[in-house]
Amino acid sequence: MSFFESLDPAFDRFVLGNAPVKQLATGYDWLEGPVWFGDAGCLLFSDIPSNRILRWTPGSGVTTYREPSHYANGHTRDRDGRLVSCEHGTRRVTRTEHDGAITVLADGYEGKRLNSPNDVVVSIDGAVWFSDPHYGIGSNYEGFAAPQELPCRVYRIDPLSGTLQVMIDDMNCPNGLAFSPDESRLYVADTGRMYEGDPQHIRVYEMRDGTPVNGRLFHTIDPGCADGIRVDSDGNLWSSAADGVHCISPEGKLLGKIFVPELVSNICFGGRAKHExxxxxTTSLYRITLNRTGVQFP
Known part of the structure; x- marks a missing residue:
C-alpha cells in the first residue's frame, strides 16, 4: 500500500518511503484544531461535538486537557507560547495564560456578536488573526444554533490596544489561515459548503504594510475542499482534502498527496524537529514523518 501520490519530482524529496501514516487515536466525533506544544512534548486538539480539548502525549496517549471547551475549534500559540483558541459555543477568541486563567480577546464587533471563530494564526508582530464563518451557529452539533449577526470575515486583533479590525470581507466562508514564512502572503481557505454553489478554494493575499490586498484564487482542492492549511519552511502550502493532505507549491501547483483513510479537517507540524x-x-488522529520542516512556534 502506498501512502503517497507524487505529481512532481519535488514531492519525492518531501516524503519518506518507509514512514507510514500512523493512526495515533480514534473513536471521536469530529476532530479539529491540532497545535503542537514542543516545550511540553504534546499535541492539543479539539473534539468539537464532544465539547472538549484533548491532549496527545507520546508514550501516554490521549487525556482530556479541557472539558467543557465551549466547543473550541482551531488553536494556535502566540509569541509567548500561550494557547489561543476559537470557541464556537461562546462565539469568542480566548487566550489561556501561563497560570491557566482565560483571557477573552474578542467576542463581538460594533455591538454585535461574532459568528463562530474558526481558525487562528499569530503574526510576527503579535497580532491575532482569525476567521469567523457561521458553521458553529448553523446547528446545535458544533455549538448553539443562533441568528447570524455579522458577515463572515477575517479579523485582526491588535496586540497592543486589543482593537478588532476587519481585514478580509470579500469571501463567503473564510476558514483556514496561514502566513507564508516571510509573512509577505496570507493564505485563506474558503469552505462555503453550507449553500449550493458556494466557492470552495484557497485564496492568497499580498501583505502590504500589514494589510492583505489583491486577493486572488491560489488553488482549488480536488476532491473535497481546503479546511485547515499550514506552510513549511520553504513556503509550500499543505492542505486538508477529502482524500488526505495535499502539498501545493508557492506557485499554486499541486505537487503531491498523502492519502488518509478518513476525511481530513486540519493539520499541523510538530515533533522534535517540526518534521512530523x-x-x-473525522474520528481519528494521525501522524506522518516528513522530510520537511514546518513553520511553527515556539
Whole structure:
C-alpha cells in the first residue's frame, strides 16, 4: 500500500518511503484544531461535538486537557507560547495564560456578536488573526444554533490596544489561515459548503504594510475542499482534502498527496524537529514523518 501520490519530482524529496501514516487515536466525533506544544512534548486538539480539548502525549496517549471547551475549534500559540483558541459555543477568541486563567480577546464587533471563530494564526508582530464563518451557529452539533449577526470575515486583533479590525470581507466562508514564512502572503481557505454553489478554494493575499490586498484564487482542492492549511519552511502550502493532505507549491501547483483513510479537517507540524505532520481526520488522529520542516512556534 502506498501512502503517497507524487505529481512532481519535488514531492519525492518531501516524503519518506518507509514512514507510514500512523493512526495515533480514534473513536471521536469530529476532530479539529491540532497545535503542537514542543516545550511540553504534546499535541492539543479539539473534539468539537464532544465539547472538549484533548491532549496527545507520546508514550501516554490521549487525556482530556479541557472539558467543557465551549466547543473550541482551531488553536494556535502566540509569541509567548500561550494557547489561543476559537470557541464556537461562546462565539469568542480566548487566550489561556501561563497560570491557566482565560483571557477573552474578542467576542463581538460594533455591538454585535461574532459568528463562530474558526481558525487562528499569530503574526510576527503579535497580532491575532482569525476567521469567523457561521458553521458553529448553523446547528446545535458544533455549538448553539443562533441568528447570524455579522458577515463572515477575517479579523485582526491588535496586540497592543486589543482593537478588532476587519481585514478580509470579500469571501463567503473564510476558514483556514496561514502566513507564508516571510509573512509577505496570507493564505485563506474558503469552505462555503453550507449553500449550493458556494466557492470552495484557497485564496492568497499580498501583505502590504500589514494589510492583505489583491486577493486572488491560489488553488482549488480536488476532491473535497481546503479546511485547515499550514506552510513549511520553504513556503509550500499543505492542505486538508477529502482524500488526505495535499502539498501545493508557492506557485499554486499541486505537487503531491498523502492519502488518509478518513476525511481530513486540519493539520499541523510538530515533533522534535517540526518534521512530523499531525492530522485530524473525522474520528481519528494521525501522524506522518516528513522530510520537511514546518513553520511553527515556539
Amino acid at each position: 505532520l499531525y492530522i485530524t481526520a
